[in-house]
Amino acid sequence: MTTTDQNTPHKGRAWLMLLLASAFEIGYALSVGGSQAFSVLGWSIAAIIFFLLTLYFLSVALKSIDVGIGYAVWAGIGAVGAAGFGSVLLDQPLTLSQAIWLAVIIGGVVWLKLADSPKLNTDESLAS
Template identity: 75%
Template sequence: MTTMESPVQSNGRAWAMLMLASAFEIGYALSVGGSQAFTIPSWSAAALVFFLLTLYFLSAALRTIDVGIGYAVWAGIGSVGAAGFGSVLLDQPLTLIQTFWLAMIIAGVVWLKLADSPRLTGNA
């Protein structure tokens, strides 16, 4: 945290980094799937790039966000995103009941974020 940065700004930046890490995790998961066990060079290269990006942004976010909360949010968004985009881009089946439970994961992620808000933690 810089000297001019408030804890709320630092927390907001950490959550933005976590969202980027989650987006890169989706890219990584889809690239690994497309690589067909790393036998397709272009998909394999994309997987490596997404992997490095997700690790960097996740580690940066976890400097501020507790590891348990950060990891749960990252994994939740990554898994829901991979399932959703996998269904659209890779023609993978997604049933109604699977969609319901993926929505429950996102609801949990939203509540984890709300629980980290300055008003609820007393840091306002």
């Protein structure tokens, strides 16, 4: 068994933690928006809870995922999610042009994840 094979379950768990961190980041961004500069108690408490959760799950994920890649994926999913859900839940405008560029971000996130796949890394190491 290669080291890549041994790390696969651990990497899978790390990516799951990163997805959870991203979901909590979306919740944090929406809660901060709803808190009206932390003047609405319920939204403010939600923002603090989401903030702590996103930091915890991001820190767990970054134990196994490179910081640059993990942060880019976390920030990308958070930004796209906040824009999408903000449009639906907070009645914030989202233009077609903005939606297209958000789709580009998601494409980048997907490619970053694919670039971290054990199969791709094995093929690259064989080429060197």
